[in-house]
Amino acid sequence: MITELAVERVEFTCGSCWHRWSVDYDVQRSTDGHGDEWEYFYRDNTPVPSPYTLEGAPPCVHCGRRWVGRLVARRPVPLPGGADAPRSPVPGDGSHRPERHDAPMLPADAHSQPEAAPGRSSG
Numbered sequence: 001m002i003t004e005l006a007v008e009r010v011e012f013t014c015g016s017c018w019h020r021w022s023v024d025y026d027v028q029r030s031t032d033g034h035g036d037e038w039e040y041f042y043r044d045n046t047p048v049p050s051p052y053t054l055e056g057a058p059p060c061v062h063c064g065r066r067w068v069g070r071l072v073a074r075r076p077v078p079l080p081g082g083a084d085a086p087r088s089p090v091p092g093d094g095s096h097r098p099e100r101h102d103a104p105m106l107p108a109d110a111h112s113q114p115e116a117a118p119g120r121s122s123g
Contacts, residue, residue: 003037004029005077010051010069011114014060020114022072023058025051043108 004027011022026042041048041056049056051069059066078085090096 002028002030002079005079007075007077008071009073009111011072012051012057012060012067012069014063014065015067016065017060017063019060019062021061021109022111022114023051023069024108024111044105 006027006029008025008027009022010025011020013020023043025048026045028040028042030038030040032038039050041050051057052071054066054068057066057068
């Protein structure tokens with residue numbers, strides 16, 4: 001059962017060339033039938049390993065090294081079904097907001113990137 005949804009902005013700083021960048025991840029937290037909690041990470045609708053591990057960290061675009069990310073911002077996404085949440089019926093004929101099917105993907109790295117630290121080159 002999904003217990004939490006969120007968008008997490010993760011910042012990476014390459015310890016080799018000091019390039020900094022950030023990526024937004026969709027995160028799902030769930031509990032399995034044994035009571036164990038699990039996290040699932042997605043980047044641009046694709047499942048990926050945790051960016052908080054070396055395996056899941058994207059390589060630096062300048063030197064290819066991998067450095068574990070750190071959480072810099074987070075936005076919880078409400079789970080459906082709240083009693084006070086307004087809802088809208090979706091007609092079965094497919095006429096409700098059909099443009100959503102053709103809307104361009106909002107890439108995980110489409111936001112402004114961090115400024116270079118003073119005294120350090122951004123790559």
